[in-house]
Amino acid sequence: MTLQTQPFILNMGPQHPSTHGVFRMKVTLDGEVVVDLEPVLGYLHRGIEKLAEGRTYTQVIPLTDRLDYVASMTNNLAYVLAVEKLAGIKVPERTEYLRIIIAELMRISSHFLGIGAFLNDMGAFFTPLMYMWREREKIVDLFEMVSGQRLLYNYMRIGGISQDIPEEFLPAAKRFVAEMPRFIDEYNQLLAANEILLARTKGVGVLTPDLAINIGASGPVLRASSVKWDIRRADPYSIYDRFEFDIPTGANGDCYDRYWVKILEMQQSIRILEQAIAQLPAKGATCADVPALIRPPAGEIYSRIEAPKGELGFYIVSDNSIAPYRCHIRPPELINLTALRDMVRGWKVADLILTFGSMDICMGEIDR
């Protein structure tokens, strides 16, 4: 008598601690090996694009907070840049710099969370995450100073920002920027050459450069696959063309590279922050003179920024009324997930969790 086996379908999520929210996947297993995977989405779908059609341009800003809710500031920024481009609004110089400072702080904060959660998925339960959290808290404090909020900031405005930074912001930001390299050294000492981390992540969940481009991957996921593409450099928005920074890339496109690229990117963000803080113009206007109800001329725009997780784009169609006719959000994380199935096939369930964690996703943006 021969022993027969049959594939086993495992349902993971939507309530599962490793799915970073309400992500659900139907995984077909052969023993412990992943044969097939199908993401099931929509558990956090709120219809943000439809909601935006019924609100004025300014009222859409709080909705964008709720996309990638651990990187609200850059969501705000992507949206307001799109509307400003559509309406032809010029932003004051000081605001441009403040936006860069805020956006780069947001990138560091998001990467802290991404790396911490990734290591959590790997089994380093909460210790590295809490190290990251310790520093992220300082960024959250900085954002609380400027916006009064700690998660959903609603800080950017069309034509500027809601208010200038308070006096205590710059000293605290300078202190953070000065201390940050030491923190990164500390993490690297603990993690970068850790034998378990290397054994679990090197060569696991490889995304080849060709596939990465074909599936439209962006952000750290694309750069880890050795594709040197950063919208801050390729299509500079705001004033990114004034700063010097490198674009770190990985070599193999495996889980380790996706982790390591984020560490290197934080170092580059620190470089941008140093320059931006040094060049920050003196106090002045922080918001352009815009009408209370903005009516961009009829037309359309696709505007993209390099959000912490990749290319965050807004496609806005205006019919010269007070509300967007159509507001499409290009979600980097959903599109990065297109490759998940290819990356995990043939790997074990534990590696699936790890690979998924290394993609650094946030369901608010995937489901919208």
Added chain:
Amino acid sequence: MTSLNSEETAKKIASAFPGSVTAADKNAVIVDSKSLYQVADYLKNSAEFDFNYLANLTSVDYTDYFEVVYNLVSLNRNHSLTLKTRCYEREKPTVPSVVSLWRTADFQEREIYDLMGITFSGHPNMKRLFLWEGFQGHPLRRDYL
């Protein structure tokens, strides 16, 4: 990133595929949905354009017609182009799928099908992405209230 002049690009596309371009303005090249796949294939694989990256894929309901918008980028040449196609059918609008060219279209076409109700022929897994099977209507249409 340089944005290619869409009127000039439209002429080149029209000379390669006569009758494919229906209109061109300063924002975009609009092609007939019947020849969309051929044009997309040409834009992706010709050395001159080399659009290896489909940055964004979305749709707009203009009530008279649906418009499907492709924001193409070439990572090698660092240029971009907006390609559009229109669908005047309201009951069962259909556009050819480009998944076999750019796999990034997989989820995005399913999202458009889900929320806007445009079917992409040739898509390997044409079903709703966010809403559940059996949901009535397509919420992003202008007549869905």
